Amino acid sequence: MTAERGAPTGAPGAEKRVGGGLDTEGHRRAVAAEFTRLVHDGTLDLPLPGSGRTRQRWAALTALAERDLGLVRLAEGHTDALAVLAELRDLGVRDLPGVRPGRRWGVWAAEPPGAALEAVPTRDGNWRLTGTKPYCSGARACTHALVTARTGEARGLFAVALDPAHATPVSGSWTAAGMAASDTLDMRFDAAPATRAGPPGAYLERPGFHHGGIGVAACWYGGARAVAATLRAAAARCGEPHTLAHLGAVDAQLEAADALFDRAAAELDADPDDRKGGAALRAMRVRSFVEGVASDVLYRVGRALGAGPLAHEAGHARTVTDLTVYLRQHHGERDLAALGTAALGAVATGGLPGVQERPS
Template identity: 60%
Template structure:
């Protein structure tokens, strides 16, 4: 498997001249929110560390998937919004590798903009010069800091993945006011308007969703959630240590310790299974992804509850980092599709042959 820092070969899309994340919205001239600037700066530092070799994030299925998840968890424990951006970049690198496309070049910061909620959507058509993308893409994390993105768009033959440059000069314009979140504010996830943006196809029609790595990548997101839960739990750990023995605080601490230990074990097992069958010849990747994501999401929700009940309103009102961690994690885990994903998992489990 190729490393996410491989630099040989031409870029999938032309390189952008962007030394660092923008401090202003190029479409409106207005300053980007402070939280987004902070996370964008951290994102740029992390990508630079990948390029220099100071940080390694192995590809899923490379035999080192547990290390990949550990990196994502560590970044998320420090800054969930930066982790959301970083996870998009390393996921893009994994997608490009899996679909035999050239990897990101030094100085490029990639996102994966593949949400498909109801609405106008994004459409790709051919002209004499190649493919062009027009329409609206929702939930574009890193809209002001990514130089490139992999985006899904509708074609006459079905959904397809394209590599694009994301600058305003290239036809991509973040829509002001479309990201009003308090939690995950720093992930900078507005809608983006595409106006005849050149795109380079990556893989075949439907290839983005059909590849085994789509399921592996979903577990990478769960590793970020787990890091967020660890960050939220830190305030309870400190409270338990400072208060000394207290049955109620200790009970909550015990529950949180159990939950985080279990989540770590599930992620470790998932990583081992991915490395054992990276191409999903056994057809288990979807069930693994659904199980792992659902379990880690439930752990995060329970950690939020235990920490809140144990520590009360004080940390939420007086500890800025804890308040941000709590708000960020609450929003981020909603990327899990709740009962819809559980219903799919239940259907797969019901039809599974007994072992």
């Protein structure tokens, strides 16, 4: 694809500063290089969801998020792709691509109104992808991707090698400062050879779709911890009462989120195939709670510390900006309404513990 596919390794903290801020392009390249290193040295070969070590998986994503949210966005996509492929194999899907050393995967499944990606079958039983896919994180860093595309009215999942002859990142399709290092661009496909990964609907209907959603929340949680670290350091220096009050509130919420991940991982490992039907509700609960915690951390750290860290600490300012954008993978009141509907359904059917009707 580009020279970055074989780029030398480097650390995300090594970008040079320009005009008191950060060299955004240099940071993006450093993140891509670090992502490459993590894939090649096996750091991203994480335990699969439901393997009995799900909490270790989420903790690894949280730790990467504390380092850099752009980096963890690439890492989370890669590890999610490996989990999807493993789950589809377990479900009996055949002819899936191999997970070979050095391949850097993304999962590109966003389908907003507008641009459409179409999959057309070929005479030899394969498929070709044509059209534009938006929100492709790692557009210039990944070598392969799992991509959703339309086959008539259905939505299918396809594995595709990102050959530059058939897949081209659309320059300038991400103009925001937030999450710039995630290299989230539109990707234009032109008759790209692809392999269908399961029947239509397989991507959304498998239990792992919900398990993966909690993995994203683990990344948000790491970002919140990184923002809170600035508050913790300031409180240690000054001990000002209002700063300490905000720190106390932040600390309590982060600890509550951590405990919720413990519980969710234990439940998931006890029922990885979702025979009890609780995966969707569990994922919605965790994501909604963690999004609320992270949003409150952003609010409280800003209230406690003012403009100083945003103006003079480039790393903190970038994390705040990145996390603000990243959290919008949670769809606010729309997702909360879905959670409310699911919670009512759980009460009606005597479902998961933790949802109980209040006495009138």
